[in-house]
Amino acid sequence: MTIAAGGDRQVQVRTTKMSVTNILARVATSEAVKPLLLILVILIGWDLAIRMFGIPAYLIPAPLDVVEQIVLQWPLLLRESLPTLYATLCGFALSALIGIPLALLIASSRLIESYLYPLLVFSQSIPKVAIAPLFVVWFGFGMLPKVIVAFLLGVFPVIVSTVLALKSIDAEMIDLARSMRSGPLRTFLQIRLPHAMPGIFGGLKVSITLAVVGAVVGEFVGSNSGIGYLLQIANGNFDLPLMFAALFVLSMMGVLLFWILDAIEGLLVPWHESRRRDLREGA
Amino acid sequence: MTYAFAARPVIAQSAPVMTAEAHISIDAVTKIYQTKSGQVESLRPIDLSIRRGEFLAVVGPSGCGKSTLLKLVAGLTSATSGTISIGGKAVSEPPDGVGIVFQNPVLLPWKTVRENVMLQIRMRGLDPAKYADAAQRLLKTAGLEGFEKSYPWELSGGMKQRASICRALVHDPEVLLMDEPFGALDAMTREKMNAELQRIWAESRKTVMLITHSIPEAVYLADRVVVMSSRPGTIEAIYDIDLPRPRPLSVMGEPAFIRYTQDIRKHFFAQGDLDH
Numbered sequence: 353m354t355i356a357a358g359g360d361r362q363v364q365v366r367t368t369k370m371s372v373t374n375i376l377a378r379v380a381t382s383e384a385v386k387p388l389l390l391i392l393v394i395l396i397g398w399d400l401a402i403r404m405f406g407i408p409a410y411l412i413p414a415p416l417d418v419v420e421q422i423v424l425q426w427p428l429l430l431r432e433s434l435p436t437l438y439a440t441l442c443g444f445a446l447s448a449l450i451g452i453p454l455a456l457l458i459a460s461s462r463l464i465e466s467y468l469y470p471l472l473v474f475s476q477s478i479p480k481v482a483i484a485p486l487f488v489v490w491f492g493f494g495m496l497p498k499v500i501v502a503f504l505l506g507v508f509p510v511i512v513s514t515v516l517a518l519k520s521i522d523a524e525m526i527d528l529a530r531s532m533r534s535g536p537l538r539t540f541l542q543i544r545l546p547h548a549m550p551g552i553f554g555g556l557k558v559s560i561t562l563a564v565v566g567a568v569v570g571e572f573v574g575s576n577s578g579i580g581y582l583l584q585i586a587n588g589n590f591d592l593p594l595m596f597a598a599l600f601v602l603s604m605m606g607v608l609l610f611w612i613l614d615a616i617e618g619l620l621v622p623w624h625e626s627r628r629r630d631l632r633e634g635a
Numbered sequence: 636m637t638y639a640f641a642a643r644p645v646i647a648q649s650a651p652v653m654t655a656e657a658h659i660s661i662d663a664v665t666k667i668y669q670t671k672s673g674q675v676e677s678l679r680p681i682d683l684s685i686r687r688g689e690f691l692a693v694v695g696p697s698g699c700g701k702s703t704l705l706k707l708v709a710g711l712t713s714a715t716s717g718t719i720s721i722g723g724k725a726v727s728e729p730p731d732g733v734g735i736v737f738q739n740p741v742l743l744p745w746k747t748v749r750e751n752v753m754l755q756i757r758m759r760g761l762d763p764a765k766y767a768d769a770a771q772r773l774l775k776t777a778g779l780e781g782f783e784k785s786y787p788w789e790l791s792g793g794m795k796q797r798a799s800i801c802r803a804l805v806h807d808p809e810v811l812l813m814d815e816p817f818g819a820l821d822a823m824t825r826e827k828m829n830a831e832l833q834r835i836w837a838e839s840r841k842t843v844m845l846i847t848h849s850i851p852e853a854v855y856l857a858d859r860v861v862v863m864s865s866r867p868g869t870i871e872a873i874y875d876i877d878l879p880r881p882r883p884l885s886v887m888g889e890p891a892f893i894r895y896t897q898d899i900r901k902h903f904f905a906q907g908d909l910d911h
């Protein structure tokens with residue numbers, strides 16, 4: 353795909369007699385290449401900084417050492433990322449399954465909102481990291497405390513975004529539904545819910561990245577498996593390259609999950625302003 | 636100031652409409668909104684009868700309660716006092732045989748033009764198969780043939796509003812209520828839409844209540860033009876528009892037409908609403 357696009361550009365370049373720098377500039381500004389290019393720049397800067405300032409490897413490892421560690425320890429990293437992924441997905445699923453219905457309740461009634469919302473905000477300001485050890489005491493070592501921390505971190509953005517999305521509907525749209533003598537359920541299914549979908553997805557996308565953080569925090573305090581556990585071991589051994597490698601795998605997991613959600617959103621909400629360009633190009 | 640004008644003999648008041656032929660009757664209706672900062676008196680007692688098949692336009696300065704009046708007739712809000720009835724039935728909730736065109740097209744962006752028109756049918760729980768032809772015919776009349784599968788955001792402002800008119804008519808209501816439907820359109824598109832609306836109305840003979848802030852639009856389209864005073868709104872005058880139909884757009888240049896618009900505009904000069 354990228355190659356085809358590149359070929360296209362070259363033809364254009366030849367006909368319009370553009371210089372090599374122009375080609376480079378065009379490739380550099382293409383959507384897929386942009387983030388990779390930035391990463392490359394950061395890696396080079398990182399390597400240069402280490403060399404120039406003589407930073408010892410026990411403080412910051414050289415990028416190549418990290419890459420080497422990723423390659424060497426790949427089976428380990430992969431194996432340990434599975435429990436983390438599992439805890440993340442469970443926590444995220446709980447966030448969506450509990451967060452969205454709670455948001456529906458809050459958005460549907462002022463009374464429920466006035467009771468529930470302040471409590472939720474209050475609970476959100478309790479530092480999850482601080483109470484995570486408590487979950488180990490309550491639920492023991494293993495999967496459950498991780499899932500709970502991932503859920504607690506992930507559920508709040510789902511609720512906030514969904515409530516906001518459900519509430520920010522035009523009064524005229526509701527008048528329209530009422531003028532069509534539609535009942536509350538039909539209005540909800542046909543108008544309110546589809547209208548709120550982009551907002552709900554916004555919340556879900558924040559939620560899934562936070563669920564990754566939650567799962568790792570859970571692993572810090574009470575687990576003998578997962579990337580979080582690996583991070584602690586590496587930290588204890590001053591094995592900085594392994595630590596950075598684990599961090600890399602963790603970020604990739606977050607990015608991947610985010611992308612998957614983004615793709616699902618593209619399928620379910622192709623009509624939203626932010627997606628219309630894709631639709632047009634696809635057509 | 637309003638009182639002084641109310642006391643003045645009402646110009647060109649139409650002959651009292653016989654209740655027998657009244658399709659919509661508004662009797663001593665008032666509306667007071669309760670807000671956090673107190674009461675907002677939106678409508679002073681309004682009495683108005685609209686005949687079956689009549690095209691009635693309402694003009695008045697911004698904030699005089701035109702939209703409020705339309706919402707009352709649509710059953711979307713309830714009167715503080717007085718009664719409204721359509722076809723002899725008191726309006727307490729949105730009635731069956733009414734279609735509304737709002738100021739904005741309010742089309743659902745996730746539905747195609749045809750699906751948006753058919754929304755009226757689905758939301759009312761009617762059988763879509765029975766109305767598919769009607770929808771297609773309306774879309775054709777509105778010049779939207781070929782755009783049935785387009786999404787609202789692929790249409791121009793005029794096309795969107797035409798789609799919303801189709802939606803208001805697809806269930807074949809007896810009453811069509813329109814709240815400044817062409818307010819957001821440019822002058823050229825607006826005139827075209829006026830001509831089209833006249834044609835659609837001539838074909839279907841609905842009872843129409845059109846709210847507008849354009850005096851030429853009101854005179855061009857309506858059988859009668861109701862002039863409202865500024866808030867709290869009440870009826871200041873009613874003009875019978877005695878121009879032969881069908882009216883070509885060129886009627887706007889004729890002396891009789893201009894006389895109507897000038898007479899109506901005088902009310903707003905008197906109220907100090909020079910911008911209208």
Ligand SMILES: Nc1ncnc2c1ncn2[C@@H]1O[C@H](COP(=O)(O)OP(=O)(O)O)[C@@H](O)[C@H]1O
Nearest residue numbers: 668670675677696697698699700701702703866
């Ligand atoms: N829902 C509402 N709550 C409080 N006041 C309202 C509401 N709707 C309209 N009003 C007030 O009633 C008056 C008439 O409004 P409206 O009917 O929208 O006027 P128009 O359509 O003629 O511009 C305005 O002063 C407006 O502020």
Ligand SMILES: [Mg+2]
Nearest residue numbers: 701702703814
């Ligand atoms: Mg209005």
